[in-house]
Amino acid sequence: MARISSFHLATVLHDIHQRQRADGPAAILGLGTANPTNCVLQDHFADWYFHVTKSDRLAELKAKTKKICDRSGIKKRYFYHTEEIIGGHPELIDRTLPSLKTRLSIIADAAPNLAAEAASRAIVDWGRPAADITDQIVVTNSGANEPGADLRLAGLLGLRPTVRRTLLYLHGCSAGLTALRIAKDIAENNRGARVLVACAQAKILMFTSPDVDAAADLDKIIAMTLFADGAGAVIVGAEPAASSSPIPMERPIFHMVSASQTTLPGTEQAVVMNLRENGLVDSHLSVEVPRLVCGSLERCLADSLAPLGLVNASDGDGGRNGLFWAVHPGGRAILDSYEATLGLEPGKLAASRHVLSEYGNMMGATVIFVLDEIRRRRRRRCEDDAKEKNCQWGVMSGLGPGLTIETIVLHATDRQDEN
Numbered sequence: 001m002a003r004i005s006s007f008h009l010a011t012v013l014h015d016i017h018q019r020q021r022a023d024g025p026a027a028i029l030g031l032g033t034a035n036p037t038n039c040v041l042q043d044h045f046a047d048w049y050f051h052v053t054k055s056d057r058l059a060e061l062k063a064k065t066k067k068i069c070d071r072s073g074i075k076k077r078y079f080y081h082t083e084e085i086i087g088g089h090p091e092l093i094d095r096t097l098p099s100l101k102t103r104l105s106i107i108a109d110a111a112p113n114l115a116a117e118a119a120s121r122a123i124v125d126w127g128r129p130a131a132d133i134t135d136q137i138v139v140t141n142s143g144a145n146e147p148g149a150d151l152r153l154a155g156l157l158g159l160r161p162t163v164r165r166t167l168l169y170l171h172g173c174s175a176g177l178t179a180l181r182i183a184k185d186i187a188e189n190n191r192g193a194r195v196l197v198a199c200a201q202a203k204i205l206m207f208t209s210p211d212v213d214a215a216a217d218l219d220k221i222i223a224m225t226l227f228a229d230g231a232g233a234v235i236v237g238a239e240p241a242a243s244s245s246p247i248p249m250e251r252p253i254f255h256m257v258s259a260s261q262t263t264l265p266g267t268e269q270a271v272v273m274n275l276r277e278n279g280l281v282d283s284h285l286s287v288e289v290p291r292l293v294c295g296s297l298e299r300c301l302a303d304s305l306a307p308l309g310l311v312n313a314s315d316g317d318g319g320r321n322g323l324f325w326a327v328h329p330g331g332r333a334i335l336d337s338y339e340a341t342l343g344l345e346p347g348k349l350a351a352s353r354h355v356l357s358e359y360g361n362m363m364g365a366t367v368i369f370v371l372d373e374i375r376r377r378r379r380r381r382c383e384d385d386a387k388e389k390n391c392q393w394g395v396m397s398g399l400g401p402g403l404t405i406e407t408i409v410l411h412a413t414d415r416q417d418e419n
């Protein structure tokens with residue numbers, strides 16, 4: 001190969017770089033969700049939980065669990081684990097016994113199977129064959145195996161052996177947004193890339209029996225009353241194929257405008273998940289989380305939105321009610337904090353509250369359910385939704401260990417309004 005001058009080298013490298021990059025922003029091109037079949041109504045949860053963990057003698061704690069369920073904003077949740085699975089493995093409810101091996105072997109199937117169901121729906125929604133996927137990001141708090149859920153999922157979907165795989169374990173609830181942020185970068189920096197993001201949550205890893213000393217350990221009960229199982233998947237790509245293209249036409253649902261992450265100083269111990277011999281039960285969820293969110297949310301959003309010039313900061317509400325909101329419903333009190341801190345009108349978090357109510361907190365997968373619900377609401381011909389449909393620009397926001405706030409600014413396309 002001929003030697004080139006340093007002046008030309010810079011031009012050549014720049015040209016190669018430009019040719020590799022896509023022209024235009026990444027977009028969500030398909031969406032799908034899935035849940036396991038075991039559905040437990042929140043009104044019955046305390047009875048079910050204390051029964052399957054053989055803890056009915058803890059009457060006071062059971063009453064408190066009922067009270068927390070009543071205040072949770074949740075109607076029902078789905079679990080991969082059933083009374084039969086728990087009954088067949090006494091180590092899952094005996095805190096003195098090691099149970100990590102049992103838990104990992106149960107979720108080795110659960111996480112990829114749930115992810116595959118959601119991903120298959122996202123691929124149908126996208127309209128192109130699975131073999132056109134170039135990159136795959138799998139996110140799960142349910143696993144610690146290698147080869148892991150990513151390889152199993154690639155096999156279940158029949159992806160090409162050249163697919164570039166990324167696997168994120170134990171990222172907590174912000175993981176759905178983390179994966180979407182990475183997918184956006186991959187799609188925008190690799191022309192033609194089509195990225196499958198699949199988030200699957202099976203909480204058997206953190207399922208635990210109530211502790212006799214649970215008064216000092218109430219956050220474990222809170223985790224039992226909030227978290228649930230489910231999977232969400234999206235296809236992300238830039239430069240969607242047009243109708244004139246030889247490949248099937250692609251129709252963006254949301255453009256991904258910008259993505260950012262903020263870590264809140266001094267909050268490292270607020271949400272903690274450590275894998276131990278008896279699962280993810282060495283965890284902590286601070287009662288302070290809703291308040292800590294309040295303290296930092298405004299600054300964090302201003303940092304994300306101001307450079308884009310999309311909202312008029314001089315509006316009384318900072319332009320925030322002119323946006324649509326896809327907030328990870330970490331808990332009812334978290335959504336209340338967002339609403340109060342940002343001065344959001346009632347109904348702005350309706351999609352998040354609906355998902356919390358129908359499914360609970362499925363960690364990283366939840367925010368994909370929220371996006372799907374926003375799309376459903378934008379499609380409905382209902383007067384209540386008319387004002388919301390006028391909001392073209394929106395914010396996805398999710399909270400995770402760190403404490404970390406992930407933010408993605410979105411633009412909703414017309415595809416939402418089709419029937």
Ligand SMILES: CC(C)(COP(=O)(O)OP(=O)(O)OC[C@H]1O[C@@H](n2cnc3c(N)ncnc32)[C@H](O)[C@@H]1OP(=O)(O)O)[C@@H](O)C(=O)NCCC(=O)NCCSC(=O)CC(=O)O
Pocket residue numbers: 067068071072073171172173174217218219222226271285286287288289290329330331332333334361399400401
């Ligand atoms: C759990 C709730 C539904 C309870 O509703 P209310 O707060 O309105 O009800 P309440 O005030 O009567 O509280 C009921 C009892 O629970 C206690 N309580 C509440 N939160 C607690 C916590 N984190 N740890 C220990 N105790 C807690 C209260 O002190 C009270 O105890 P007493 O009766 O003794 O006074 C709500 O607080 C909530 O949604 N909290 C947010 C949960 C959260 O942090 N989610 C983030 C998940 S993490 C996430 O999404 C990110 C990630 O994991 O990565």
